[in-house]
Amino acid sequence: MTQTTPESATTDGLSRRRVAAAAAWAAPTLVVGAAAPALAASPCPSVAYTLDWGTNTYTRTSGTQGKLTSSDPAGAAPPISVTVDAAYTGNMKSGAETGENRNLTVEAGVVGGIYAGGLTILQSQTGTYSSYQRNARGTYTFSFTANGRPVAVKGLTFTITDIDSQSGDFWDVVELSGAFTVTSRGSTVIGSATEAAPAKQSGTSTPLANLSSSGNITVTYAGPITGFTMTYWNAQTSFSGVDRSQAIYVSDMTFTSSNYC
Template sequence: MNEVMLPSRRNVVRTAAWTVPVVAATVGAPAFAASCGTTSHTWRLDWGNENTSDAFSTAYPAAPTTNAQGVRSGTATITGPAGTTPMTVSFTSTSVGTDTRTNNNLRVDAGTYPSIGGTGGTGLLLQHQNITSGRANSRQEVVIAFGRPVTNLQFSVTDIDSNDQQGNNSDFYDQVELTGTRSYTFTSRGGGNTYVVGAGTSNDPWHMYNNNTVANDSGANSDRGNVNVTYPGPVSSITLTYWTSRGSGNQAIFLSDFTFTAFGC
């Protein structure tokens, strides 16, 4: 005959005392994760960390200068409030055709460009040299990817302009495209007209209204070449394409600080 051994009262109490803390610890862990993943924050990618009124800071190691053509990339890491996981925003640049990117492409130079587009802050430089006219011949494509989906993404593309100084290596006519569903505004030049025109598509890229209006890189009148962009989202990545419709000189545009809404982790 098999004998069933029942636990003593002391063993039952001892087992209960051992297991209660384990259950309590297991239940408590998901609470933090749920809060981190359900609470939204307004993040700022601040190229020069000029904004000191919020809890966000940006680290952006300089992109490499060794590949004038091919693929070049840089990643900004944004640190947010306590309890959040840093957000990454990567910029992957591919040179298509014969244009050569300068060593400063995908870099930030606050000393030379302290207030791009009159924004009050520095920005990310996209720059070509020895340019060849025509989208099919040469262009730079930059994929901007976010570490997690974002909404209400806002930033400016600045210094979209033109220069008709043929023969002195300064001739260019900036053409800019952005993928995705977005709204945008331009700087007015009066009479219901704007400096930059176009829809930001491959068929109708953003460009200066004529072929010989230079917008300053920084300071006075530098907002003439601005396009202020808003993506309602959600957005995981967008692609910017940059080329010239005329010329053989150098050309450059900038990306301003980014603001967007995203979860803490």
């Protein structure tokens, strides 16, 4: 987004970059980034779900974990939750370079020009510049559960927003695991969000305004899947001494499931 200075600080000590929307690491034990095992025919009907960061119940355990639970769907189907676990490689850490750690908090403002609300993915490089680009990265595992056990979902769709860049500071790069389809991409975003062709800004200095959708990418997992990972890193190779924080946002998630019983 547009900045008067690189990573201009707000009153809470964070960057003004806030836009949102739609999401590999050494993940926790749950299956990630891969299709769920073959499932027996479910006796339950397929139910449509929305995980809404702005209205559903969200609990942030720490700067490395949060859990969002859907409202009660119609009929006997239970709520479905998504848990987000973060881990870091190299000299990357959770939160901004300084100030309060607001990683995995919910952003209530307009994000990506499409709606209000979204999960904040905020990280920063620390220390020396001996570890940078993909050697310094955050990995975010999204895992779906119902009634305390993994649950498979189908047609999972979400948007990642605010993929932008600022010379000498940050250049957002995003990768997703598993088999998915890119259903839309902002006008200045290149790549397919895979490790071979990650999603990023086409230029090294393209900050975006809050209402811009140019940094959005929307994906759909046909599924069934029980989870996926998002890898996030900074493609800049030199820095000008400014705050090296970077942020993107993940939108509400929609999907269906009949694997809850």
